[in-house]
Amino acid sequence: MKGKSYCILGLFIALCLGILGLFHFLNTDINYKNVQSGNVKGESSIIEVKIDTPFDTVFHFYKAVEGNNWELARVLVTPSLWEYLQGTGFDKKWENIKRKDPSLRFMLFIVRNHFFDEEKGEGWMMGRADWSSDMGKDYDFNSTVFLKKIGETWKITKIMSVSSIETVDNFYKAINEGNFLRMQELLTRRYWIKLKSSGVIDALQREQFAFRKGVYVVFYADDFVEKKNEAWVKGDVIWKPLTKQEKEIHVNIHLIKENNVWKIDKIVGHWNEEK
Known part of the structure; x- marks a missing residue:
């Protein structure tokens, strides 16, 4: 009987700890953590990302494309590039792709070559955007991404497909x-x-x-x-x-x-x- 009481007490304590852990998780910022001065946030978007390097900018740009989060995508590129992307229907194209394939996920941008001039605050990276799809479709593509540091933030100025x-x-x-x-x-x-x-x-x-x-x-x-x-x-x-x-x-x-x-x-x- 005594052993049974200890067992019940142990289960109760575990349950309480589990509830406290869940409460902590639900009250933790589900966005990207360790927010610092180099972060960017969409004006009315809940997504906040840390971008200390140009590689961060490219990664989060394509993650924004994956989620059709155009407010975040807009602040990761220069105004002129954003105007060009909207003019060419870039956002509508990816919204249509995502609608047809909800399983589409951006995995990473595999950098094969790059050059950055820290003094001038500009540079480029060449690589392959790697996507995953449960439907087995191939969305991967090679491209060269040009970036410029504006203030404390690296922004994409051009995405070039050769x-x-x-x-x-x-x-x-x-x-x-x-x-x-x-x-x-x-x-x-x-x-x-x-x-x-x-x-x-x-x-x-x-x-x-x-x-x-x-x-x-x-x-x-x-x-x-x-x-x-x-x-x-x-x-x-x-x-x-x-x-x-x-x-x-x-x-x-x-x-x-x-x-x-x-x-x-x-x-x-x-x-x-x-x-």
Whole structure:
């Protein structure tokens, strides 16, 4: 009987502690903690974020895009960029995407290259916005983000998608999706024939079809040179990421313009060796 009383008393104490813990959690600021002078807050938004570095600014901007929190997104960019984004329907586009895919989540911006001049308070970072979707849709994209320090806050001045990088990105996405017709469209005829005759295309089709564990291939750009009719894009190609067969290869991709459209004419780094 005495043991039973101790047991009941112990349960009661645990319950009280649990209630106190829950009360503390509910009364704790659910926004980002440790607010300091470098923080930004939307005028009528409850979201308050700490942005000590330009990397924080980029991360929280895309988190704001994920939640369609345009008040927060607006204060993380310059007025001129915000005007441009609204004029191009950027907010409406992402609202539509989120409506169609409520599971969409921004994970992180994977920085591949960057440069910042602390004295001038400006710089840029190149990387890949990594998104997650329960529907299995691919929203990832490579871009270059330019920033400027205004007062104590790093603000985005421009988000640039380089057309030659987009072509390379779309090429590897086509492989990942098993869309070899689209893949062919992104190559010059000469390079397609070369890959086809060497057996690369048939091998890719067989391997991609047999791979059912998730993402087959992903591309991360880290540098580029783009001229009027010729471009070079450098980066890393990761085959079968997050698996035991994962293999990362650095590539240098040559593109040329045909009828004002970028097409891949050569890839140095793979297909002249085993993946």
